[in-house]
Amino acid sequence: MPENRLLTETYFAKRDVLLRFLTRLCGDEASAEDVLQDLYIKASGARIDGEIQEPLAFLFRMANNLYLNRLRAASSHRARDTAWHDLNPQTALEGSGIDGTGADASPDAEAVVAARQELRAVMKALEALPPRTQDIFRLHKIDGLSQTEVARRLDISISSVEKHLSGALKHLLALNRSRH
Template identity: 70%
Template sequence: MTPTARLSEIYFAKRDVLLRYLTRLCGDEASAEDVLQDLYLRLMRGGIEGEIEEPLAFLFRMANNLWLNRRRTLTRRDAREEAWQALNPQMTGEADAAPDAEAVVGGRQALRAVLNDIDALPPRTRDIFRMHKLEGLSQTEVARRLEISISSVEKHLSSALKHLLALNRSRRLN
């Protein structure tokens, strides 16, 4: 009798024992049945050479290894899924959740503070900043509209950003 035929014979004789063992490992009978099916398919593929001194122990070891492989695969899949959901909350429906009232009030206060800071800029700098950052015009378009050089637009934007960053830093320190 070949080693594969011998293992298949023992597999069918001890299938219930293997199923109970795997059910305990997997936590449910359906998963245990899946692992047991994988074990049977491995046996049917053959390729087992040589004399096996303890065929039942060999089957238990194969079943345990198949269960471990399955568990690793599921753990990796779950980790990938969690990472994907963390990076793409809009795909999970979390993005549709309304923020709490405190977050809304805080956001409105922060927006109001930023708009007040922009209004406090010198008029020409404020206009350039609004056109570029809020209206989305390119620096070239701003320069063309105001009939000034691109270099002048860049200087005004730099000045505005420095001013706004300084105000933001001082606010955080207070």
């Protein structure tokens, strides 16, 4: 029997067990269902070399890895949001609904235009950096890879990644200071 068929049959036979496991991990059933859906997509398209002795254990491992990937992605998004808010405190306050009025916290048209202009300036500033620094910055700050993952992907040292990121952030900070 092809491995993906074995995995999908096990998935459907043990879906409730997998859902309970993921609900404990995620803390809520809605998130668990999302991971479970991702698991089905992965399992049904899996191309495995060799034989899977324990398909349920294999699915548990896949589910756990998918959950961890979601955690990492959420952490990266929070880090980017925090960095953005740290660099743009006024924009952060305006868009957060902190004033307590209960008003819609969506940005008005002026704020959207200003944010787009700011983004264009940042992207232009990034283009002024050396290509290697641009690549490292994008992989880490935009794609959400860890410094270790960036170093491994580009076959360079972590120290080199840190130096490139430091240079890019100094460059962007100087841009921010000159604009404000």
